[in-house]
Amino acid sequence: MRRTGSLVAAAALLAVSTPVWASVAPAPAAQVSGQAAAPAIQAAPVSQLINEVDIPYTKFTLDNGLTVLVHEDHKAPVVAVSVWYNVGSKDEPAGKTGFAHLFEHLMFGGSENAPGSYFTPMRNMGATDMNGTTYFDRTNYFETVPTPALEQALFMESDRMGYMLGAISQETLDLQRGVVQNEKRQGDNQPYGLNQYKQLEALFPEGHPYRHSTIGSMADLDAASMQTVRDWFTSNYGPNNAVLVLAGDITPAKARELTDKYFGPIAKGPVNNPAQAPVPTLSAPLSETTHDRVSNAQVEVSWAVPGMLDPDSVPLSVAASVLGGLASSRLDNELVRGEQTAVSASAGNSAFHRVGIFEMSATIKPGEDPAAVEARMREILNGLIADGPTQDEINRVVTQYASRRIQGLEQVGGFGGKATALAEGQLYAGDPEFYKKQLAAYAAVTPAQVKAAMQKWLTRPAYTLTTLPGQREAYQEAAAAPSGANRTPAPEIERKPRMPKPEIGQVANVDFPAVERTRLSNGMEVIYAQRDATPTTKIALDFDAGLAADDRSKLGLQTLMLDLMDEGTRTLNATQLAEAQEALGATITTGATMDSSVVQLSAVTPNLKPSVDLMAEVVRNPAFAPAELERLRATRLSRIAAERTQPAALASRALPELMYGPNSPYGRPFSGNGDEASVKAITDADIRADYAKWIRPDNAKLFVVSDRPLAELTPILDSAFGQWVPPASAKAVKDFSAPIPAATPKIVLIDRPQSPQSYIMGGEVLGLSGTDDLLVLNAANNVLGNDFLSRINSDLRETKSWSYGVNASVNPFAGRVPYLVTAPVQADKTGPAIEALNQQFNDFLSGGKGVTPEELQRTINGNTRRLAGSYETSAAVLGAMRSNALLGRPDDYPETIAARTNALTAVQLDAAAKAAIDPSKFVWVVVGDASVVKPQLDALGIPVEVRAAAPAAQ
Known part of the structure; x- marks a missing residue:
């Protein structure tokens, strides 16, 4: 339940008082050989965006x-x-x-x-x-x-x-x-x-x-x-x-x-x-080197700086964004895109109440010298300190954050909604409108102020921590819990009765937005809903592809191709593309689920047309520059190496093939990153062929949620995508003909030494598809595994306290769905935890301990009453529309849930779970210290196979 960010600091990065009329600068010739001239990007005045940031109270x-x-x-x-x-x-x-x-x-x-x-x-x-x-x-x-x-x-x-x-x-x-x-x-x-x-x-x-x-x-x-x-x-x-x-x-x-x-x-x-907390200054620079079981060296340089109420906090936050917060930041441009000595770089100013921490960091590319990269980081920082940021950089920082704050105003609560902004201002500054004072500070900030704040605080001695791959230092474990007899009992405190707990009134069924449909000139379907709480538009262009579109010999191809799409077009290189999004307050992302590939746009509606045009440029005219392919290939290989150091990633790399077999489109790592051999073998021709095969208008659907009516949006969408002509070749079809092998219960233990906790992941392939009606099964699984109050979480967390959280879920793939159990547990309880999980499953499914009346009512109440708050935001509505299309559901599916759920019986839930889930067929992956864990697993009577975290040869 911890959080590690400062919402007040983030909420503050909102405003400048002058309009942004951003023109994308020409890219260096070496980067854009053969590119057309970059178009000018004209954005609405930032003042127009700032006027939308208001929370009356x-x-x-x-x-x-x-x-x-x-x-x-x-x-x-x-x-x-x-x-x-x-x-x-x-x-x-x-x-x-x-x-x-x-x-x-x-x-x-x-x-x-x-x-x-x-x-x-x-x-x-x-x-x-x-x-x-x-x-x-x-x-x-x-x-x-x-x-x-x-x-x-x-x-x-x-x-x-x-x-x-x-x-x-x-x-x-x-x-x-x-x-x-x-x-x-x-x-x-x-x-x-x-x-x-x-x-x-x-x-x-x-x-x-x-x-x-x-x-x-x-x-x-x-x-x-x-x-x-x-x-x-x-x-x-x-x-x-x-x-x-x-x-x-x-x-x-x-x-x-x-x-x-x-x-x-x-x-x-x-x-x-x-507590009062002065900002300390180190007496001299301090450097430290540590070792950890990591794939890449990392360098972090940090300073203690003033907290959020200090006038230098806003300029320092702007400096951090220019240095390493923007997609077009100086660290990114120099270390990641330019010299390519780092696979990632960032900077941030965490502004707490009394103090802050300014930090810049870089994850080092394998083969590069961490000390040399650290020296370059300091050179880049010193250049920014000496000259200050440009006004254009400040404008882009402000526009991007203003856009995010406007979109955040859709939500009344949660981690970052309106309630949070008001509460933080009152708690820390005694003023619920503190966010407006920060807006005013941003409106007035100048390059000179940012430069002065950096010179004052970032020329002081810094702490540098370099992490190198190696054996982790000793870990402090908890002491053995003393018995109750050895505890000193505290005196009982008399309970103070009060009024009865009030009853809950009648909760109306959710009113899901009306869904409209139209088609563009080329026949591409548009699926639309209107939400007018904020002046924002969200668009998802879904392609019937996804991780399942990869050939077995080219795992990771789909996601590598998608990554390249937003790293440069025929008119904009990667840096220009990032700057154009920042100037518009827009965010364009690409990604893939198991069944679909997507390009998404999040935009403020005043900048909608240029934002949609920019999205179309990414979709229709990717450059696929060879130099960018090689850079992203190196980054991808580093990412795979990092996965082999992360407990959850190691498990999700191993389990799919164990369940689905190597020939199934679903039998590959869930991350979509592929493996070392396939990524190394992917060619430029492979990338272009994969794009031509899957990214085409007749293989796509356009989902839109906006404050503007469909009639107003259609010409904008048609101008950007309506003239996109599909190729003459037939659409590709994913091949699911490979049979899923019979389940062979086993435990695969991935040895990760020095792990204080084991990560358990297990499951089976169900005899159901995502397009089947899974409502009853999911309701049953709320009781068994997919809820904080589920049987397995209540047992391992709330009764035994062996875990921070346990879950079992029916994953909504369009094809045969997996049932997945995840349980991070303390290392000395790994074997007993699997035994306890199996006991819970068996008791529920075959031991006569099915759904109780209390569990049934709780599930019905929760699954129906929560609908009112489930579609509060445009993102939630967009996600529901996309899921409905993928799984063949009607547009009004959310409105049908309540009536069907209210009619459920315990008998129906028990029957659905028993028909679908068979724990005797589970395959388990355990990531942990084999020297501690294997004897526990051997005692379970299930075959155990031990593997290394990394392959023998890479």
């Missing part, structure tokens, strides 16, 4: 000090509830690191008048975007609920604010301690996963509030006692230390009535005055 304070912010937005019958507490990991004293985050978990475990997991009532009320997060400066809890469920949501949030202590037991503390420690293992187990600890300890001196990570240390988590946990709650979780935001289908008057009712009786608590 009402503010009031209850007698107990709770600050309430209300934003009225009736576009959907949902309300976002967001509670922000003014306490984070920077407020933790020595010896109690990780307490803020641990308590965040405890507050999901039940309160005095709502005992048991909070996920149960939240699931029942149809909550979406539900989560809790902790970071240096705050702890928050949020959910978006149907309007008739709002009172119950407020009861739940107020109960854990004012009526919590009596519900915290030693058992709950021990359970959530284990879950948090597995969350820590899961993060630490990733490549470069230990680097953050080194960075914080280097940049901040002993005793500094930001010196330790939010997740804390294993030793401090081990030491957490009932008394210290209760003291933490009493000191920090009073209403006068919190901000409540209600955003959505509610009026200020109703909000006042409900908050008085549910939060008003809660007594004030102590006021937390957030």
Whole structure:
């Protein structure tokens, strides 16, 4: 439940006051040999975009000090509830690191008048975007609920604010301690996963509030006692230390009535005055080299800088974007596209409340010298410090972020919606409109100000961390859990009963936007829906191709071809193409699922026509420059090498072939990256042939969600795509004739030494296709595997605390679908975890422990009530339209779900699961330390095959 970004910093990068009239500069001749002249890109004034960034609100304070912010937005019958507490990991004293985050978990475990997991009532009320997060400066809890469920949501949030202590037991503390420690293992187990600890300890001196990570240390988590946990709650979780935001289908008057009712009786608590934290300066440059089981060396250079309230924060954020945040950034242009000594490069300014961290990093291309790349990074930075950015660079930074903020305004809650912007401003600056002050700062920022801020802060000594491939340093594990007899029991706290929990009103069925269809001049179908909450347009051009289109001998060809499409056209090289998107506030991406390939556009509607024209240029006129192919080939090989160091990627590379066999179009790595041999063998001719075979107008459908009507959009789309003539050859058809081999239960153990956690992935190919009606099976699997409250997650996480999260899902391929189980577990519980999973499956499917009445009702309630919040955004509507087309569903499929779900019975759910899922046929892949894990697996009685993480020869 951790987050690692600063939404306030991101939200701020929004505005300049002058129009952007961007003309794409000519590319160097060496890069565009044979290209036509680059067209001018004319964008709407940025001021026109900035005028759309507004979140009207009402503010009031209850007698107990709770600050309430209300934003009225009736576009959907949902309300976002967001509670922000003014306490984070920077407020933790020595010896109690990780307490803020641990308590965040405890507050999901039940309160005095709502005992048991909070996920149960939240699931029942149809909550979406539900989560809790902790970071240096705050702890928050949020959910978006149907309007008739709002009172119950407020009861739940107020109960854990004012009526919590009596519900915290030693058992709950021990359970959530284990879950948090597995969350820590899961993060630490990733490549470069230990680097953050080194960075914080280097940049901040002993005793500094930001010196330790939010997740804390294993030793401090081990030491957490009932008394210290209760003291933490009493000191920090009073209403006068919190901000409540209600955003959505509610009026200020109703909000006042409900908050008085549910939060008003809660007594004030102590006021937390957030820890003061000066910006430290290193006495001298500090360099450190570490080793990790990584594929590529990495160099990170960082400085402690001022926090978000300092006037230099905005200029530093602009500098970071110019240096390494834009797609056309200086680090990208020089190190990745130009010299090609790095496979990726980035820079960012993480602006926290009191301090920030400015960082630039590069992942080194194999064979290159990390020290030489570091020197070039510093040269590029020093050039920017000496001369400052250009006004054009600043304009592109601002336009791109303005576009993203406008699109973010569609969402009332979640991680980055309107509620978040208001809450952060109030919590950190005492002003819900702090985002507007940041807008004003961006509107006024000049190259000279950016230059001055860099000269002031980035000429100080820096901390440089170089990570080299090798054996990872020793890992600190948790202590053995003491028995209950050895724990000092805390005195019982009397529960404080209050009013009954309110009932949930009648939730209306979702009103999915009407879907319209038309065709362009060349016959290409357009599938359209209108959403007018924000002036934005999203377009997806889907091709019937995908990863399944690759020949076995050319795995990775489809995705490599797609990657090349947005790395230059006949008129724009890669840098120019990136600059053109930034100037328009547009984002063009390419990608592939197993069954389809897609080019997507996200645009602000004032710049729609030039954005669509740019998308058409990418689709219809890719350059496929040989030099770009070689650069992306090297990047792809590095990506594959990186996959062989990542637990989840290793498993998803191995399992598909084990289930589907090597000849099935689905029997290849789910990432689509291919393997080393195939990527090395792909030629320029292969790329062009693959494009001609699959990227053609008669193999495509155009999906559009926009605030503008279809009649207005059709001429724009027709101008860009209507004259695109398909080739005379017949369309290609994917070959699914290869039989799927009979299941042979086995365990493939991929040896990844020094892993504190094992990644378990297993499954089978079901006798069903994605085009079949899977509603009943998916409902049954909500109970069994695909829900926080599912049997397997409840067992391994909420009962045994062996994992941070376990899941089983029916994956919606158009053809034969796989049933996939994923379970990252602590290394010493790997064998028992598979045994426990099999026990849960067998109990459910054949042991007489089918769906209970409570589980049935929870599933029906959750799957119907959550529909109200499921299609709040244009992206969600676009995704539903695309899925409906792929799987042969009617356009109004979302509106049919509620009635069908309400009619389900436990007998139907049991029968669907039993007919489809057979755990005796599961094939398992386990990624972990074989020296620890193999004896556990041998004890299961299933054949075990051990493999190395990397192939013998590459």
